[in-house]
Each structure stands twice: as C-alpha cells, then as structure tokens.
Amino acid sequence: MNKCYQCGGKLKRENVDIARYWGKELIALNDVPSLICTKCGERYFDAKVSHQIDQRIQEVLKRKSSVTRIDVPVVQF
Numbered sequence: 001m002n003k004c005y006q007c008g009g010k011l012k013r014e015n016v017d018i019a020r021y022w023g024k025e026l027i028a029l030n031d032v033p034s035l036i037c038t039k040c041g042e043r044y045f046d047a048k049v050s051h052q053i054d055q056r057i058q059e060v061l062k063r064k065s066s067v068t069r070i071d072v073p074v075v076q077f
C-alpha cells in the first residue's frame, strides 16, 4: 500500500504510540510501525503489524511479558 484509501494522499512510514482497549484493560504500545497519510493523517497498520499488536496484547494479558505501568487520566464524557 502506498496511497491513502481515504484521500489518495502519500503515505509515510512512522513509528507511533497507540493504546487499545481489550475488554476493560487498556494497553499502550509504543513504537508501532505504521503508515501515516501526509495529507489527511489517517493511520494504517499492515496485516503483519496488526497481528503482532494482538499478539503482544495477549502476551501482556497472560502476564507473559513484563510491562511498565502508567497512570492515565480518565474522563467521563
């Protein structure tokens, strides 16, 4: 993939920090390789990376990998 599905803009490779909810747990992942549209900012992960994201989350939930914990503000909207 080298063009944005949304707007046709150019994509650049960049590592990003993301957070995913898994049930009630929120897991933050740092330095995830992604493709970002230089025009609209849409963010894409290729299939391999998406799979790795799920895999890493599973490892964390099963306490198979050590993690750093952070406090995050929670706002009722």
Ligand SMILES: [Zn+2]
Pocket: 004, 005, 006, 007, 008, 009, 037, 038, 039, 040, 041, 042
């Ligand atoms: Zn775009």
